Amino acid sequence: MRRMAILGAAVAIGLGVLTTASTAQVPQTPDGWTGTWSASPGTGVADTPGGYPDYSIRNVVHTSAGGAKARVRLSNRFGTAPLIFGHVTVAVAAAPGSPRAASGTVRSLTFGGQRSVVVPAGADVLSDPAAVRVPADADLLVTTFVPAKSGPVTYHAAAEQTSFFTRDGDFTAEESGASFTEKTGAWHYVTEVDVQGAAAGAVVTLGDSITDGTGSTPGTDHRWPDLLSDRLHGRYGVLNAGIGGNRMLLDVPGSPYGPNALARFDHDVLAATGVRTLIILEGINDIQQQPNQTDPQLLISAQRQLIARAKAHGIRVLGATLVPFKGWAAYNETLENTRETLNRFIRTGGAYDGVIDFDAAIRNPADPHAMLPAYDAGDHLHPNDAGYRRMADSVNLGLL
Numbered sequence: 465m466r467r468m469a470i471l472g473a474a475v476a477i478g479l480g481v482l483t484t485a486s487t488a489q490v491p492q493t494p495d496g497w498t499g500t501w502s503a504s505p506g507t508g509v510a511d512t513p514g515g516y517p518d519y520s521i522r523n524v525v526h527t528s529a530g531g532a533k534a535r536v537r538l539s540n541r542f543g544t545a546p547l548i549f550g551h552v553t554v555a556v557a558a559a560p561g562s563p564r565a566a567s568g569t570v571r572s573l574t575f576g577g578q579r580s581v582v583v584p585a586g587a588d589v590l591s592d593p594a595a596v597r598v599p600a601d602a603d604l605l606v607t608t609f610v611p612a613k614s615g616p617v618t619y620h621a622a623a624e625q626t627s628f629f630t631r632d633g634d635f636t637a638e639e640s641g642a643s644f645t646e647k648t649g650a651w652h653y654v655t656e657v658d659v660q661g662a663a664a665g666a667v668v669t670l671g672d673s674i675t676d677g678t679g680s681t682p683g684t685d686h687r688w689p690d691l692l693s694d695r696l697h698g699r700y701g702v703l704n705a706g707i708g709g710n711r712m713l714l715d716v717p718g719s720p721y722g723p724n725a726l727a728r729f730d731h732d733v734l735a736a737t738g739v740r741t742l743i744i745l746e747g748i749n750d751i752q753q754q755p756n757q758t759d760p761q762l763l764i765s766a767q768r769q770l771i772a773r774a775k776a777h778g779i780r781v782l783g784a785t786l787v788p789f790k791g792w793a794a795y796n797e798t799l800e801n802t803r804e805t806l807n808r809f810i811r812t813g814g815a816y817d818g819v820i821d822f823d824a825a826i827r828n829p830a831d832p833h834a835m836l837p838a839y840d841a842g843d844h845l846h847p848n849d850a851g852y853r854r855m856a857d858s859v860n861l862g863l864l
Contacts, residue, residue, distance in 0.1 A: 497535075498663040498738035500527045500598065502656040502703040503623065504731075506710075506722035508542030508616030509652075515547065515614030516652070520635040522563050522607040522628040522644050523654045526685045528693040529701040530600035531661025533593045536573060538608065539655045540583040541731065545615035547583045549575075549608055553636040554594055554657070557603035561683050563628040563641030565605055570639055571596045585615065588655065588731075598659045600698035606654045607636040620651040621720035622708045624677045624687065627651060649682070656703070658737045665740030666701035667692075667864055668733050670725060670770070672749050674787065675706025679841030679848055686849045691856035700740070700864060705732040711749045712766040713757060721749075726769060734777055741864050742774045743820065745784035748845070751802050752794040760805035764813070767806075771815050782863055783816035785823035787855075790834035791844030800833055818863035825858035826851050 503525075534554055540547040552573040555565035573591040575581035583589045598604065611634075628644035629652075635643040669675050669689040677687030693702040709721030722728060725746050733742055744767060750757040757763060767783070774781045785807040789795055811819055826847060828836045835844060839851030847855065 496531070496660045496662070497658050498529055498531075498661065498701040499666040499703045499736050500529045500531070500657050500659045500663075500701045501525045501604070502705065502736060503620040503651045503654070504705045504707050504722060504728065505539055505541055505618045505620050505655055506707045506720040508618050510616060510718070512617055513615060515617050516610055517613045518611065518631060518633055520607060520609045520630050520633065520643070521652050522605050522641065523651050524557065524561060524563070524625055524627045525604050525606060525651070525654065525657060526625070526690065527598055527600055527602050527604060527657070527659070528696070529659055529661060529663035529698045530598050531659030531663070532595070532597055533660040534596050534598050534604070535593050535658050536591045536606055536654060537588055537656035537658070538583065538591075538653045539588045539618045540585060540614075541588065542618045543585045543615045545585055547614040548610060548612050549581050549583065550611040551579055551609040551634050551636045552591065553607045554596060555605045555607075555639075556596065556599065557605050560603055561626060562603075563605065563644040565639045565641065567639065569596055570637055572637065593660065601694065604657060606657065608653050609634040609636045617652055619653070620707070622673070622676055622678065623649055623651045624680060624682045625649070626683060656736065659701070663701050663738070664699060665738045666703050666736060667741045667743065668703045668705050668736050668739050669743045669745070670733055671706040671745035672710040673706065673708035674748070674846060675704060675745055676708045677706070677852070678708055679843070679846030680852055681849055684849070686852055688852040688855040691853050692859055695856065695861060701738065703736050703739070709749060709753070710746070711753065712746050712763060713750050714755075726766060729770060729773055733774065739779055741780045741782065743782045743784055744770055745786070745822065747806055748786045748789065748803070751799050752789065752792065756794070756799060758798055758802050760802045760809070763802070763806050764809045767809070768815055780817045782818045782820055783810040784820040785810050787822050787847065788827045788833055788835045789845045790831065818860070820859050820863070822855050822858065825854050
């Protein structure tokens, strides 16, 4: 995997073998389309009521699967007015984390054959396919130009990746990237990239900051879903539906933590292209954030709902145990008991098609309520790069 500093936003489990992948009934991807990258938007940029008129934003995103064609999903989900995209391009990055496009790879996207598209408030839009060869495990550049005021901008706040922008007009087709002198740590507008290729579907990882990659080295794609993708070598797409601070049962109004997992499930899981398997790692924020949820049965009920909704669409569902958090500021015995009860349900409740025991993978054998220090990013809740790698390595690929 490639390796790249981020500035603030504008704002054990057996390893298994890939050849024993599940034979569960899963949706077939139409014409070979599979999601290769995704980010779940958390909110709209509240301090930009007019949006970003005359901005070109070059989002740097990292692929999991490759293909011969690409298409892009853009979102005005948290907007309050129609949003006009005057021009959108996709290109392969010339180097990891660079705004420069590889020579000859810039493609203008169309929407129903038109270069410009209007996206109503609350809606998403999917581009027409573009003929560009997309490598697996590589950076793409998705560049948007908005010519007029629009309202709050839909975005994913904590990208752990530097993207670029300019306020000076339409530079979407610029190959050199020289005009993109300003930086952001958020992904704006873009929520998914699909490819047409040989991947046998996508794995969606639904979660919070631990799935979003908090604690990993920015610009390195060391989130555990990225490291899982490395093990898959492009056979499946891996789509990250993690949002820092996200909960299953409650929203945090005015925050970038996103709608609760039940509310965003249709957008972030069921609408994903080619999804065959869902991994759920949710609940620690319900437990440790105020107001604390200390009744594990409510969390179990929420997970059962997520499972049922996925299975109704033929999606295989894997449950991931919540990682230790002793030493985190909110930690206490009551919250720990709630976590352990939820983990027992995940391991032994029989509701999931398979279990990924992240808790067992990274806990401290000498103090099982705490993370092993070698895997701790320093706050006792979020893993570091080594911890995320250990998590990815603990996934039995045969379950996917």
